[in-house]
Amino acid sequence: MENLFAVVVTYNRADFLQNLLDSFDRLSIRPARILVVDNASTDHTADVVARASAAGGTPIQYERLSVNAGGAGGFSRGVELALESGAEWLWLMDDDVEVLPGAVEALGRFTPEYSCLIGRRYDAKGKPFFWQHHFVEALGIFLPVSRDVFRHSDVFRTNVGNFEGMLIKASLARTIGLPDPRFFITWDDLIYGWLAALQTPVVYVNAFVIKKVRVQRQVDLGLRHLNDSSDLSRRYVMRNRGHVAQYLRAHGKFNRFGFGAGTALTYLKELVRLVVVERTLKGIGLLWQGWRESRAILADTGWKPMPSLPSPADGYPGSGSERD
Structure with a gap:
């Protein structure tokens, strides 16, 4: 994957963020840049980023928002910054996960054919995390798919996204526009994946690339x-x-x-x-x-979806000539 940017949104989870940044440095193939969007954290997040940047590992670009814009607002700004900086692939993730060794290579197997994909995750106990859903448009909800989706193939076609490791090509992100900050939290990544699926196949792939670190109660x-x-x-x-x-x-x-x-x-x-x-x-x-x-x-008759974005050739920041 050429010019892969990891886009991380964080809020008052400095220790989780530290763990995630450390895990990036353990990768054999690393992103070209880690873009950290800080949702106006009040803890020691800025210090964590400063130390990681000074350590000389994976290059980090840091932006602290003036207000907490939620996960949706953070990813909207992060995707915007990544596109402006010339990213060709965007790897979107929360701060309470870590990336697994070999993750970039594992996802790279699928990128010649697909422009939007989600890899598998382990939960905090190291067990496979259940995530295989389909958005039912007639109901406006996503439902779990109970069968073994990888029994016959390493690719399961879905139509929802997930910002715990969703990988998307920059050209597709420009077509569907930025993640919608109006969601603040919840539904933002699911709808972003659905919008992508209206344009191209969105797939869940049989490759464990992320581990959730934050322990949650689960039934x-x-x-x-x-x-x-x-x-x-x-x-x-x-x-x-x-x-x-x-x-x-x-x-x-x-x-x-x-x-x-x-x-x-x-x-x-x-x-x-x-x-x-x-x-x-x-x-x-x-x-x-x-x-x-x-x-x-x-009831808002003036509501409009997020607009698509122009390509670099049309003058959108991020073309190679503008960076040189």
Whole structure:
């Protein structure tokens, strides 16, 4: 992969970030640059980045935002910076993971054929992390695929993204535009992958390239796993249903009744998460708050999707001549 940029978004997880940066330096083939977007952290994140930069490992570009723009806002800015800097491939990831030795080579096997792919992950205990989903447009939700998706092939075609290791070609990122910062958190990566899948095959590949480091409470429901969440996520998982609906509308795929059923299923899933994983009912009010906010987004007649971006040939920053 030529000119691979790792785009990392971080917020008040300096020690996790340190571990991730260390793991990059253990790679036999490294990204050309690590681009760290700091969501206005108040811990020692800046010191971690400064030490890593001074150590002379993988080059690091650091930008601290003036406000916490959420994961969605952080990745939107990170993708923008990477494209402006001439990246040809972008490897998007949160701060609470580490990359595994041989990861770049493992993903590189698939890049001659695919422009958007997601590798496999281990959880914090070293066990395979369940992630194989399909976005059902009629319902506006993603559902788990229960079968062994790698039984006959090392490639499973999906239509959702994940910002824990999603790899995307710069030309495709320009076509679909930047990740939408209006999501703040949740749904942003799933919809970004869906937008990519409208243009080209998006694939989940049978190569373990990342390990999750942050330990989460988890319940195995057989068909899928449920992790613990947060009050902020509970609110936004319902609120952002409004943005999901607007994206479906923009692409002529919105089904009012089906989407309503999908919203009810989303609420039920979050209720099960509260009761089964977190063993509480506190947080139900935030689900309702988010749903009410989603209605206002859905009613916004001026809402528009994120625009596509011009290519370097059209004058967008990032062409080789501008860097030289």
